[in-house]
Amino acid sequence: MVVSRPWLHGFLDLCLLAMLREKPDYGYGLAQRLAAAGVADVPGGTLYPALLRLEQQGLAEPSWGPSESGPRRKYYAVTPAGRAELDTQVSEWQRFRTGIDALIVAGAENPR
């Protein structure tokens, strides 16, 4: 499924924070996890600004780590403020999803 950009934009922070709560990660690793989950192929020009924004808002904390090969990597970990934000966004997402599910079910039960 190709997710259009405005939609992705609305949920990208939520996805990133959720993944970082599972374990700290660096940009490219997060992109791969998003793709593997089937959510989206997030272009670098969307992903990295979002990570910088999380850092700037104090929702994620960076630290430099080595890599097996190549240059060092910037790993992000979720902060307590990031967890609180994630909880808020998760409940918003659940409300949103419940609403859409209700619309779909209504259409499936009463087709015309």
Add this chain to the structure above:
Amino acid sequence: MTGWDSRFETELLRLGVQPGRARQLAEETAQQAAECAAAPDSLFGPAHLYARHLLSELKTAAVPLGGAKGPVRLRLTGVGKRYRRRTVLDGVNLTVRAGEVAAIVGANGCGKSTLLRICAGLTRPTSGSVQRTRRVGFVPQDAGTADWLTADEHFTLFGAAAGMAPRRARSTGEHLAARLAWRPTKSQPTQHLSGGTRQKLNLVLGELHAPDLLLLDEPYQGFDQGTYLDFWQQVHSWRDAGRAVVVVTHLLHDLQHVDHVHDLGAAQ
């Protein structure tokens, strides 16, 4: 650093980023490209565009999922415009509610100004329908003012057209001008004003009668940096006051300030 990185850093500086921060962002961006094993231009696109994009991303809050919406002030449904056989606009849909700012963007010649004139009711669309609120303020890209009249005389004249008493029109005009860091000089005809100041006059005249819907056609051309920021602050205070605003712009970094973007794409 590669050519891309230095172009990126240069553009950040040009956009007003502090040198230390620009260097830091350029280095991080280079490192991000390296961890993806990609060339920066294939990952991020042209350096100058990415610089603007990054800055607007860093300033934008996440889009809320729902929430209260104001009444519709402007609704375009399937609006099209043809001049003889040339199609300028086709199937444009746009809804702007009270408390929202919409931007109309696109290349030069793609019909941005035509669309705004249709919103204002100054140009008839060939197809589709336009609903708009009664009180509309329109700020054209240029002109709209009379060279031989002073700012005060403009306030009086435009105020009269909206049914305002002369004194109230003048004091409102001066108050609005002050918000744009401009104090009109008495007895100075408009033709002696700089281009940027004339645009401020246009902006004040568009707002004089407290419209519910403001239509602005790149109204800040010739503004210096400070006034440009005052302008967007002004747009936000309109929005917070529950007005609907439509801005035509070709500046991508303006888009951080708006709720909707309507992209008309390339020139027709």
